[in-house]
Amino acid sequence: MSExxxxxxxxxxxxxxxxxxxxGIAVPGYQVPFASREMPMPYGWGTxxxxxxxATLIPxxxxxxxxxxxxxxxxxxxxxxxxxxxxxxxxxxxxxDATIIQTRHRIPEMPLTENQILVYQVPIxxxxxxxxxxxxxxxxxxALADYGLMQVRLYEDIARHGEIATSYAYPVEVAGRYVMxxxxxxxFDNPKLDDCPAIQLFGAGREQRIYALPPHTRVHSLDFDDxxxxxxxxxxxxxICGSEASYLDEVITDDxxxxxxxxxxxxxxxxxxxxxx
Amino acid sequence: MMTQLAxxxxxxxxxxxxxxxxLSVSNVGKRYGTRIGCTGVSFDLWPGEVLGIVGESGSGKxxxxxxxxxxxxxxxxxxxxxxxxxxPQDTLxxxxxxxxxxxxxxxxxxxxxxxxxxxxxxxxxxNVGERLMANGxxxxxxxxxxxxxxxxxxxxDPTRIDDRxxxxxxxxxxxxxxxxxxxxxxxxxxxxxxxxxxxxxxxARLLDLLRGLVRDIGxxxxxxxxxxxxxRLLADRLMVMxxxxxxxxxxTDQVLDDPQHEYTQLxxxxxxxx
Numbered sequence: 031m032s033e034x035x036x037x038x039x040x041x042x043x044x045x046x047x048x049x050x051x052x053x054g055i056a057v058p059g060y061q062v063p064f065a066s067r068e069m070p071m072p073y074g075w076g077t078x079x080x081x082x083x084x085a086t087l088i089p090x091x092x093x094x095x096x097x098x099x100x101x102x103x104x105x106x107x108x109x110x111x112x113x114x115x116x117x118x119x120x121x122x123x124x125x126x127d128a129t130i131i132q133t134r135h136r137i138p139e140m141p142l143t144e145n146q147i148l149v150y151q152v153p154i155x156x157x158x159x160x161x162x163x164x165x166x167x168x169x170x171x172x173a174l175a176d177y178g179l180m181q182v183r184l185y186e187d188i189a190r191h192g193e194i195a196t197s198y199a200y201p202v203e204v205a206g207r208y209v210m211x212x213x214x215x216x217x218f219d220n221p222k223l224d225d226c227p228a229i230q231l232f233g234a235g236r237e238q239r240i241y242a243l244p245p246h247t248r249v250h251s252l253d254f255d256d257x258x259x260x261x262x263x264x265x266x267x268x269x270i271c272g273s274e275a276s277y278l279d280e281v282i283t284d285d286x287x288x289x290x291x292x293x294x295x296x297x298x299x300x301x302x303x304x305x306x307x
Numbered sequence: 308m309m310t311q312l313a314x315x316x317x318x319x320x321x322x323x324x325x326x327x328x329x330l331s332v333s334n335v336g337k338r339y340g341t342r343i344g345c346t347g348v349s350f351d352l353w354p355g356e357v358l359g360i361v362g363e364s365g366s367g368k369x370x371x372x373x374x375x376x377x378x379x380x381x382x383x384x385x386x387x388x389x390x391x392x393x394x395p396q397d398t399l400x401x402x403x404x405x406x407x408x409x410x411x412x413x414x415x416x417x418x419x420x421x422x423x424x425x426x427x428x429x430x431x432x433x434n435v436g437e438r439l440m441a442n443g444x445x446x447x448x449x450x451x452x453x454x455x456x457x458x459x460x461x462x463x464d465p466t467r468i469d470d471r472x473x474x475x476x477x478x479x480x481x482x483x484x485x486x487x488x489x490x491x492x493x494x495x496x497x498x499x500x501x502x503x504x505x506x507x508x509x510x511a512r513l514l515d516l517l518r519g520l521v522r523d524i525g526x527x528x529x530x531x532x533x534x535x536x537x538x539r540l541l542a543d544r545l546m547v548m549x550x551x552x553x554x555x556x557x558x559t560d561q562v563l564d565d566p567q568h569e570y571t572q573l574x575x576x577x578x579x580x581x
Contacts, residue, residue: 174404178441182433188447189430189469254447
C-alpha cells in the first residue's frame with residue numbers, strides 16, 4: 031500500500047484530470063483534451079477510464095468494475111484488483127451498492143441513482159473519425175454544430191442494409207448541442223443515457239479526451255423521421271434467469287450449432303436467479 | 308385618398324423590384340508575400356448571370372475564385388452577397404458559422420477534380436443528400452427521392468444511387484458533383500474548370516447539361532476556365548485576367564469577337580482549330 035499514492039496517480043495529475051472532468055460536465059458532450067498519463071496497462075484496456083476513476087475515487091467509495099456487463103472477465107478483474115491494491119477501497123459486484131462503476135461497453139440493467147458515478151472506457155471518442163479523417167475539421171464541425179455528415183453515416187446504413195445497422199457506438203446528440211460517441215455500448219443501452227440521475231464520465235486514454243454527461247441530461251439518439259431509432263436486442267429470454275428485458279449475449283455451447291442466450295449483466299442475472307425469478 | 312394609395316403602391320413596388328446585384332466585388336486583392344495573386348478586381352454579378360473568368364495559368368483566376376467563395380482570405384477589398392433574409396452582407400467579415408451556412412445553402416462550389424468535391428467512401432445518394440441533411444432534412448424517403456430526381460437531371464441512371472463515386476466514369480463523377488451541389492437550390496455557383504480533364508465528347512455533354520441547368524434554374528455562376536469555347540457557350544459576360552489584373556471585360560461575344568487588349572487578341576488567336 032505505502033509505495034503508491036492513493037489510487038496510483040499523484041495528486042497533481044488527479045487535479046489536472048478533475049479540471050478536465052469539471053469542464054466536461056460544464057459543457058455536456060464536449061471532448062475536453064487532457065494530458066493522459068501512461069498507466070501500468072496497455073492502451074485499449076481502459077487507461078482512460080482508469081485515470082478518470084482514479085481522479086474521482088475517495089476512500090469511502092465502493093467500486094464496481096464491469097467488462098461487457100460481466101464482473102468476472104479479465105479486464106474487470108484486473109482493474110478491480112488494481113484499485114484494491116493502490117487505493118484500498120471496498121469493491122462490490124452489486125450495482126446498487128456501488129458508488130463508482132467503471133464500465134466497458136455496457137450500462138448496468140439496474141437503474142442508477144444520484145449517488146453514483148458511471149465511468150466509461152472509450153476507445154475512440156470522435157464520432158466522425160471514420161467519416162472525416164482530419165481532426166482539425168471534426169473539431170470545426172463540433173464548434174459550428176455542422177453535423178450533416180453524421181446523418182450521412184446513418185443514410186448509408188439504410189441505403190446498404192435497409193435499416194440503421196449501427197448496433198453499437200450509436201451516435202447521440204447531447205442537450206441539443208454536441209454529437210457524442212457514447213463509447214461502444216450496444217444501442218440497446220442508449221435510452222439509459224437519457225435523463226440518467228447518475229453522473230456519466232467518459233475517458234479515452236490513448237486519444238487523450240474526457241467528456242461527460244451531468245445528471246438528467248437530455249440525450250437523443252440520431253435517426254430519421256421514417257426510420258426511427260430502435261433499441262434492439264436478441265429476441266430471446268435469458269437461459270439462466272429468464273429475463274426478457276435485459277441485453278443478452280449469445281454463447282456458443284458446442285460445435286454443432288448449439289447456443290444459448292444469457293444476460294450480459296452478470297450481477298443483474300445472478301440476483302434474479304437468487305431471488306427465484 | 309386615391310393618389311395616396313397609388314403612391315404607397317408605387318413605393319412598395321419599387322422597393323420590391325429595385326434591382327440589386329447578387330454579388331458585388333470591389334477592389335479585391337490577395338498577395339502571396341511580395342508576389343501578386345490578384346489585385347484591384349471589381350465587378351457586379353446580377354441574378355441569373357454567368358460570368359466567365361479566363362486567363363492563362365498563374366493569372367490569378369483561381370486565387371480570385373478562392374477569395375470570392377470564402378476559401379481564401381483576401382488582403383484587401385470587399386465582397387457583398389445579397390443574402391435571402393438579411394440583404395447584402397459582407398462575406399469576408401461574417402462569422403465562419405454564417406459563411407458555412409451560406410456554403411451549404413445559397414452557394415455551391417464545383418471543383419475541377421470531382422474527387423475534391425465528392426466523398427469517395429459514400430454512395431452517390433449519400434453524396435447528393437449530404438447538403439439536404441446538413442440543412443436539417445431528416446426524412447430518409449424524401450432525401451432519397453430528391454437524390455434520385457437530381458441524378459436523373461444530371462443524366463445518371465437513378466438505379467445507380469447506391470454505387471460509390473469510384474465506380475463512376477470521370478464525366479459521371481463530374482455530373483454527380485454538380486448534382487450534389489445543386490440539390491439545395493443554390494443561387495450562386497462557383498465553378499473552377501468544371502470541364503478540365505474530360506475528353507471532348509464528355510465535355511460537350513457536360514456543357515450542354517450545365518447550360519440547360521443554368522437557364523432552367525436561373526443560376527448565377529462565376530466560372531473560371533482557360534477554355535474559351537466553354538465561356539462562349541456558357542458565359543454572358545467575360546473577364547480576362549493576366550498577372551493578377553483584370554485587363555479586359557465585357558459581353559462574352561464582344562470580347563471574343565473584337566478583343567481590344569493585345570493579350571486578349573493573342574489568347575483568342577491561340578485557340579486551336581480543328
